[in-house]
Amino acid sequence: MSATGNRKFRWLPLAVFGAIAALLAAGVWMSRDPDRDALPSPLIGRPAPQFELPVLHEPDRLLGSEQLLGAPYVLNVWGSWCPGCREEHGVLTRFAEARRVRVIGYNWKDERADALRWLEQFGNPYWAVLVDYEGHGAIEWGIYGAPETFLVDAAGIVRWKHVGPMTDDDIREGLVPALEALQTPGARE
Template identity: 65%
Template sequence: MSEPKPIVPRPLMRWAPLLVVGVLGLLLAAGVWMSRNPNREALPSPLIGKTAPAFELPVLHEAGRLFGTRDLQGAPYLLNVWGSWCPACRDEHPVLTRFAETKRVRVVGFNWNDEHADALRWLEEFGNPYWIVVTDRDSKAVIDWGIYGAPETFLVDGKGVVRWKFVGPLTDKVIADELLPKLAEIERGR
């Protein structure tokens, strides 16, 4: 004799997929709101005050060329993590471009988990503010840097020490209130 099947009310079965989609939609909306909320607290990074993780990655615009932390020694740089798949990166891009045009510090693009052609097309469409762009398509270097999303931005001094990190899209206010004071400290030798 077979066991009786549990009886699930039909109205509940009919609404279950809609309920799941609704909950996922609320979670997504909350994540977007949190990423754009200017009052959120900065996420701490265990890298602040420590030597930046070493990397050697392919250069987006030069097939076969590798570039890494050894090539960046001696002068500060801003490492900006981005991807063509990242909507917030599109919001950040004009701000980052204006900052890069000041040539106050080298801005290094860290293209993450992207198809080569998509990354090139994105930069062609929106402009290339970067001094150089490295690619981490296989997500190997992001683990060492503690990157879990894009955009993320790191300020590294000339000695290779991470001095500042920002998670989310850079804004003019973040640059003025947070990045520029940290950069000034580096320039004064602090």
Template identity: 70%
Template sequence: MARSRAVPAVVIGVVFVGLVGLLLYGVLVSDRADREALPSPLIGKPAPAFELPVLHQPGRLFSSEELRGQPYLLNVWGSWCPGCRVEHPVITRFAETKRVRVVGYNWKDEHADAMRWLEQFGNPYWLVLVDYEGRKAIDWGIYGAPETFLVDAQGIVRWKHVGPVDDGVIADSLVPLLDELGVPR
């Protein structure tokens, strides 16, 4: 008579819970730290040139040259992005300081969805540019949202943050860099 080698359900359950735990750790903890630590090849180099439509004036194209002369924070977001919803109040509070222009970069979104999202959560941006297909995002090295860049008055990328910006990132990373660049408070 052949013996059945069935694995007890308890062992299967323990293995399953362990795998789910490792997956959650990788997604929620280690992946976030790794993404935020990724260096950008753009740091210290000129920001990529672009000409993109303006969300609130779809027939108008806005050029990167029009941003020269003052530093700006470029915040990549989309209405489909859960992390963008998390960081939006932080970006809004920072924009209210008027320390630098905060430019929204609406990425791979539908026009109506982006407009509805800003109507619901508020529009903290000095200007919102749109990259419907994500073609210009490639030049910036954008691979997800949210991502945030600081570009100085000469058009040089000084900082990049991947993932939601929080108050700690603003206080510990962005504000000291703005101080270093001599941007008035």
């Protein structure tokens, strides 16, 4: 091929690469899900897993799912090692201060001293903090990371789940409507 012919096709590999990159970018953009953190859970609409775990501030005391029946509660999975937990902590604290519902902390795979220090430093928004040092109870909940948050109704049925750090929008548009649905007569079977 002549020198003129080589120049004509010199940009072809770059053009092909650019076209492939544009297609990949379009695919990623089109597959974005605004509710990506609202992962479906097989627990929604089903009884919450039975548990009995030690209380962080009273290690000799156990608190279990049976004792939480009778009023709804929010179960927030967190750990002192979790950057997302720190990110959502102020949001969760403001929500807990409204006292609309009990907020139960589920300290997951953490050292007791680290968890206590973390709560002392950032504040304790929880009605009670359960500890799952080994993470065995989390398996029943389907927990695979922190933070995760569940709403459980008075009968012990899981009604809502959020994966990842909660924002004020998540609480306003997800948790609060789910909580209000529990308070609407006939809204739940």
